[in-house]
Amino acid sequence: MSGKGGLEGVVVADISSSLVDGENGRLIYAGYEIEDLAANSTFEEVCHLLWYGRLPKADELELLRSRIAHDAKLPDEIIAMMKALPKQAEPMAVLRTVVSALAHYDPDAEILGNKAVAMHKAIRLTGQITTACAAWDRIRKGHEPIAPRQDLALSANFVYMLSGEEPKKETVDAVDVYMILLAEHGMNASTFTARVVTGTGSDFHSAIVGAIGALKGPAHGGANAEAMRQFVEIGEVENVEPWFTKNIKNGERRIMGIGHRIYKALDPRAQILRDKAKAMAEASGNMKWFLIADNLAQLARADQYFIERKLYPNVDYYSAIVLYTIGLDIDMFTPLFAMSRIAGWSANVIEQMGGRLIRPDANYVGPMGLKWVPINER
Amino acid sequence: MSGKGGLEGVVVADISSSLVDGENGRLIYAGYEIEDLAANSTFEEVCHLLWYGRLPKADELELLRSRIAHDAKLPDEIIAMMKALPKQAEPMAVLRTVVSALAHYDPDAEILGNKAVAMHKAIRLTGQITTACAAWDRIRKGHEPIAPRQDLALSANFVYMLSGEEPKKETVDAVDVYMILLAEHGMNASTFTARVVTGTGSDFHSAIVGAIGALKGPAHGGANAEAMRQFVEIGEVENVEPWFTKNIKNGERRIMGIGHRIYKALDPRAQILRDKAKAMAEASGNMKWFLIADNLAQLARADQYFIERKLYPNVDYYSAIVLYTIGLDIDMFTPLFAMSRIAGWSANVIEQMGGRLIRPDANYVGPMGLKWVPINER
Numbered sequence: 086m087s088g089k090g091g092l093e094g095v096v097v098a099d100i101s102s103s104l105v106d107g108e109n110g111r112l113i114y115a116g117y118e119i120e121d122l123a124a125n126s127t128f129e130e131v132c133h134l135l136w137y138g139r140l141p142k143a144d145e146l147e148l149l150r151s152r153i154a155h156d157a158k159l160p161d162e163i164i165a166m167m168k169a170l171p172k173q174a175e176p177m178a179v180l181r182t183v184v185s186a187l188a189h190y191d192p193d194a195e196i197l198g199n200k201a202v203a204m205h206k207a208i209r210l211t212g213q214i215t216t217a218c219a220a221w222d223r224i225r226k227g228h229e230p231i232a233p234r235q236d237l238a239l240s241a242n243f244v245y246m247l248s249g250e251e252p253k254k255e256t257v258d259a260v261d262v263y264m265i266l267l268a269e270h271g272m273n274a275s276t277f278t279a280r281v282v283t284g285t286g287s288d289f290h291s292a293i294v295g296a297i298g299a300l301k302g303p304a305h306g307g308a309n310a311e312a313m314r315q316f317v318e319i320g321e322v323e324n325v326e327p328w329f330t331k332n333i334k335n336g337e338r339r340i341m342g343i344g345h346r347i348y349k350a351l352d353p354r355a356q357i358l359r360d361k362a363k364a365m366a367e368a369s370g371n372m373k374w375f376l377i378a379d380n381l382a383q384l385a386r387a388d389q390y391f392i393e394r395k396l397y398p399n400v401d402y403y404s405a406i407v408l409y410t411i412g413l414d415i416d417m418f419t420p421l422f423a424m425s426r427i428a429g430w431s432a433n434v435i436e437q438m439g440g441r442l443i444r445p446d447a448n449y450v451g452p453m454g455l456k457w458v459p460i461n462e463r
Numbered sequence: 464m465s466g467k468g469g470l471e472g473v474v475v476a477d478i479s480s481s482l483v484d485g486e487n488g489r490l491i492y493a494g495y496e497i498e499d500l501a502a503n504s505t506f507e508e509v510c511h512l513l514w515y516g517r518l519p520k521a522d523e524l525e526l527l528r529s530r531i532a533h534d535a536k537l538p539d540e541i542i543a544m545m546k547a548l549p550k551q552a553e554p555m556a557v558l559r560t561v562v563s564a565l566a567h568y569d570p571d572a573e574i575l576g577n578k579a580v581a582m583h584k585a586i587r588l589t590g591q592i593t594t595a596c597a598a599w600d601r602i603r604k605g606h607e608p609i610a611p612r613q614d615l616a617l618s619a620n621f622v623y624m625l626s627g628e629e630p631k632k633e634t635v636d637a638v639d640v641y642m643i644l645l646a647e648h649g650m651n652a653s654t655f656t657a658r659v660v661t662g663t664g665s666d667f668h669s670a671i672v673g674a675i676g677a678l679k680g681p682a683h684g685g686a687n688a689e690a691m692r693q694f695v696e697i698g699e700v701e702n703v704e705p706w707f708t709k710n711i712k713n714g715e716r717r718i719m720g721i722g723h724r725i726y727k728a729l730d731p732r733a734q735i736l737r738d739k740a741k742a743m744a745e746a747s748g749n750m751k752w753f754l755i756a757d758n759l760a761q762l763a764r765a766d767q768y769f770i771e772r773k774l775y776p777n778v779d780y781y782s783a784i785v786l787y788t789i790g791l792d793i794d795m796f797t798p799l800f801a802m803s804r805i806a807g808w809s810a811n812v813i814e815q816m817g818g819r820l821i822r823p824d825a826n827y828v829g830p831m832g833l834k835w836v837p838i839n840e841r
Binding site: 295 | 469472473474477478482493499500508521524540543544547548556557559560564566567572573651653655659660661665668670675678679681685724725818819821824826827829830831832833835837
């Protein structure tokens with residue numbers, strides 16, 4: 086095959102929402118450094134930035150927050166459908182089914198090619214996906230799902246809907262920083278999937294459903310869960326060094342959450358999440374998971390193999406610790422990724438609308454010139 | 464932006480299942496000309512060819528046919544879910560939801576990266592999608608869905624499950640030729656979507672769900688329905704010429720189903736389907752729809768605009784007439800496309816498994832260097 090098949094460096098579209106500067110470890114959302122946004126903004130502010138190209142004024146932010154909260158309620162039919170699913174169903178697969186099914190109850194679902202209508206669908210799905218994530222975590226544990234509150238922002242609503250209790254500020258802040266950091270990231274595989282689907286003129290839900298399917302993969306959004314499973318396998322801080330020597334030094338396995346296709350410097354999101362994970366660990370008095378991750382990262386940082394290949398912890402590495410400290414089940418990590426990334430997917434789908442059908446070429450390697458042979462002569 | 468954004472001519476993967484030779488109007492499945500396959504083979508033979516790289520012997524064909532028929536039955540939970548959906552739900556959206564939900568009942572759904580297991584899922588979904596198409600057509604009309612028979616091939620089963628009556632040979636033959644012709648077509652947008660999803664290591668159902676979403680678009684699989692709606696708008700054979708003069712000559716609209724991104728000669732599938740449509744029209748004594756389509760195509764063929772741009776009827780153009788003559792509702796045309804294309808999608812997903820993450824680049828056109836401003840100072 087000519088080319089490496091991964092489309093590295095092939096420019097496929099204009100993008101306004103984000104710039105990933107992998108060489109310098111920078112991530113920019115519509116002009117703003119990710120560090121500034123993580124330190125100062127809320128998830129809804131970032132949604133406004135990604136969708137409308139600028140930060141909102143106070144009344145615009147409250148309008149967007151209240152619209153998302155209002156639209157976040159799931160139709161009763163969707164709750165009934167979720168209750169009928171097998172309890173052991175994989176949460177990302179459930180989210181894929183639920184988002185697909187939400188289209189059947191969205192009066193605008195089949196209005197194609199209209200960017201203003203697509204924006205309504207983006208707002209609606211952003212709230213609905215958060216509610217669906219919390220609802221599935223409750224339903225599969227045999228609890229009744231909890232409807233979103235109208236007075237809360239999305240991250241607070243998620244924490245509230247998980248337990249029904251008044252959400253704790255520290256937990257909400259951690260979720261909100263996570264949501265801000267994961268909201269958008271250039272032409273990644275799930276965003277590209279959403280754009281390819283949109284390129285056929287298909288509907289908004291189809292694009293997001295496709296993106297969820299791509300994010301689900303262990304080489305993409307599934308990596309945060311894979312990272313945490315590896316930390317759990319290590320189990321204790323004193324196991325880090327022997328585990329590293331046995332599994333990594335001899336090259337048998339890779340460290341999940343270390344290394345990134347684009348970043349050849351430290352992923353700026355990883356640094357922010359490391360600080361967050363450390364603060365949460367200290368506040369909770371349970372340093373174990375943070376130390377397992379951080380000590381393992383130090384071993385990798387001093388290892389020739391990792392140094393030569395510029396392999397640094399990526400966003401999945403420390404986000405796993407943050408989400409685990411909050412108390413989320415590991416298989417809910419990737420749905421949380423989707424809950425955040427819907428912001429960026431939506432911006433990209435709307436930008437792609439009206440664009441050209443994306444249809445690459447392939448290198449035919451099959452046989453040629455075969456003659457038909459009747460079945461009894463084969 | 465550098466490049467045209469449509470990835471024309473960019474080679475993204477090796478492909479063994481098909482070669483589209485657009486310049487010469489040829490389509491080859493794994494070495495065989497599409498004309499030979501349409502004239503001689505059955506849909507299951509083509510599945511075997513696409514999935515295993517060679518035509519089956521008689522016992523292999525019977526084994527594959529019976530396995531597809533056996534696995535084609537939908538779980539009771541899926542039938543219950545479909546009955547609970549709004550009757551007016553768009554059929555491709557329903558198919559997207561159903562295929563996503565089928566994963567929850569597939570014991571192999573979350574076994575990733577294993578090509579043999581993926582092949583089982585391909586066989587299962589090929590049957591299940593056919594059953595789902597027929598079932599949805601009945602459910603939305605208030606009829607009880609009909610389970611697949613174990614003694615029939617897939618095209619016959621589809622015709623049987625639509626009505627519950629013994630399927631007529633002419634109808635089955637027309638569906639089977641359609642299924643053969645639409646089964647596979649190079650690196651088209653839905654196949655590419657399936658490959659991008661697979662590139663993240665995600666599961667088989669996610670890839671197919673993504674592909675269904677892409678096929679749904681009016682610039683891809685949705686085009687057969689668009690073509691038929693245009694024929695219905697024309698309404699009578701004597702309206703063809705004034706309609707062409709008013710709408711096409713003045714350049715206001717395009718003829719749906721004429722022109723193709725790849726074919727710069729007659730799409731070989733269009734020729735076969737034209738002959739089929741003509742024979743069916745003659746047999747039924749109702750030539751109207753065939754003549755509307757064929758007369759319109761003749762006007763286009765003599766028109767300078769179409770000649771210069773090498774715009775010929777594509778597969779959607781005459782397939783619309785074939786499917787309409789069978790008695791299918793127009794919004795079921797694209798689901799039938801999916802019912803056939805699952806064969807090619809499956810071959811492509813399995814070929815892509817283990818390949819590189821597909822992540823192209825984008826051209827950032829947003830602002831740079833913006834400074835954070837507190838919300839009350841904006």
